Amino acid sequence: MTEQRGLIVSSISGFYKVKSGGNIFNCKARGIFRKNYQKPVVGDHVTIEQAGNSYIITEILPRKNFFLRPPIANIDLILLVVSVCEPSVNYLVLDKLIAIAEYKQIDVSIIVTKTDLSLSDEIAQIYNLAGITNIFINDLDSDLNKVYNLIDGKISAFCGNSGVGKSTLLNRLFPDLNLKTNPISDKLGRGKHTTRVVELFPVNGGFVADTPGFSTVDILKYDNISKEELSGCFREFVNYSDCKFRSCSHTFESSCGVKDAVDRGLISRRRYENYCAIYNELKNKKHW
Numbered sequence: 001m002t003e004q005r006g007l008i009v010s011s012i013s014g015f016y017k018v019k020s021g022g023n024i025f026n027c028k029a030r031g032i033f034r035k036n037y038q039k040p041v042v043g044d045h046v047t048i049e050q051a052g053n054s055y056i057i058t059e060i061l062p063r064k065n066f067f068l069r070p071p072i073a074n075i076d077l078i079l080l081v082v083s084v085c086e087p088s089v090n091y092l093v094l095d096k097l098i099a100i101a102e103y104k105q106i107d108v109s110i111i112v113t114k115t116d117l118s119l120s121d122e123i124a125q126i127y128n129l130a131g132i133t134n135i136f137i138n139d140l141d142s143d144l145n146k147v148y149n150l151i152d153g154k155i156s157a158f159c160g161n162s163g164v165g166k167s168t169l170l171n172r173l174f175p176d177l178n179l180k181t182n183p184i185s186d187k188l189g190r191g192k193h194t195t196r197v198v199e200l201f202p203v204n205g206g207f208v209a210d211t212p213g214f215s216t217v218d219i220l221k222y223d224n225i226s227k228e229e230l231s232g233c234f235r236e237f238v239n240y241s242d243c244k245f246r247s248c249s250h251t252f253e254s255s256c257g258v259k260d261a262v263d264r265g266l267i268s269r270r271r272y273e274n275y276c277a278i279y280n281e282l283k284n285k286k287h288w
């Protein structure tokens, strides 16, 4: 049997599409993976082998990084998509996602949609101060070009709340994708969870992943960041960590460089408050 290498581009209830060379192979995973609590995910580099009329995934090659939600591996860039309204930005969720990306040392940027419906300087103010790239998508080619430049040659995952317009944006960037989109629900003002699975698409100069939307992020369940590691996941804090106490948590201590920077307007108060909220969640982790 000849083995060949490929990249998992989709996964639906135990069936995988693996891109190898110019072809797509429909595969199932070898039974041994489940026994070892391993599960191939989209973005995995794998080896596949023909077995009769079908193909099986025989090995998952080592991962550069891994996300449980959305389930995806080997990402170069995470694009966190938020909309100025319908639904409006949940900054706590956004800062959690940024922290997780920083923890995994994956490049992260923010893309802002629905700027035709409402104006918001807040997002740019907060994240420029933090040094996190944020792109506002208006009906201009120049804005799309900013995104093309960002994702060029990379494997990029578009992530964010349901209904913010991830699939719509991907369709604008790459009209051939023809992804399904849906208006948000009138009654609840929430997205309809239109995209159901993670899927990776080869595009000019890289791969893009569309992912299902979500509304909450449980950093405790999905990642093992310790409270001591959290301030390292807020990149702008690093410049101001000249605190009196060596192991300063930047929450209750006196003579804290981070708190001082917040008071002087050098760190966004919003980011800082979310840091404290996440810190407290992590602190209380043991209790349950």
Ligand SMILES: Nc1nc2c(ncn2[C@@H]2O[C@H](COP(=O)(O)OP(=O)(O)OP(=O)(O)O)[C@@H](O)[C@H]2O)c(=O)[nH]1
Binding pocket: 113, 114, 115, 116, 117, 160, 161, 162, 163, 164, 165, 166, 167, 168, 169, 180, 181, 182, 183, 184, 191, 192, 193, 194, 195, 196, 211, 212, 213, 214
């Ligand atoms: N006015 C306006 N509407 C937009 C914009 N982007 C997306 N929408 C609309 O928002 C709705 C939701 O868009 P989708 O692309 O389905 O959202 P999604 O993020 O893929 O949602 P899920 O697949 O559920 O996670 C659709 O009705 C889009 O037409 C925008 O920039 N402006």
Ligand SMILES: [Mg+2]
Binding pocket: 166, 167, 168, 180, 181, 194, 195, 210, 211, 213
């Ligand atoms: Mg979608």
Ligand SMILES: [Zn+2]
Binding pocket: 241, 243, 248, 249, 250, 251, 253, 255, 256, 257, 258, 259
């Ligand atoms: Zn401090």
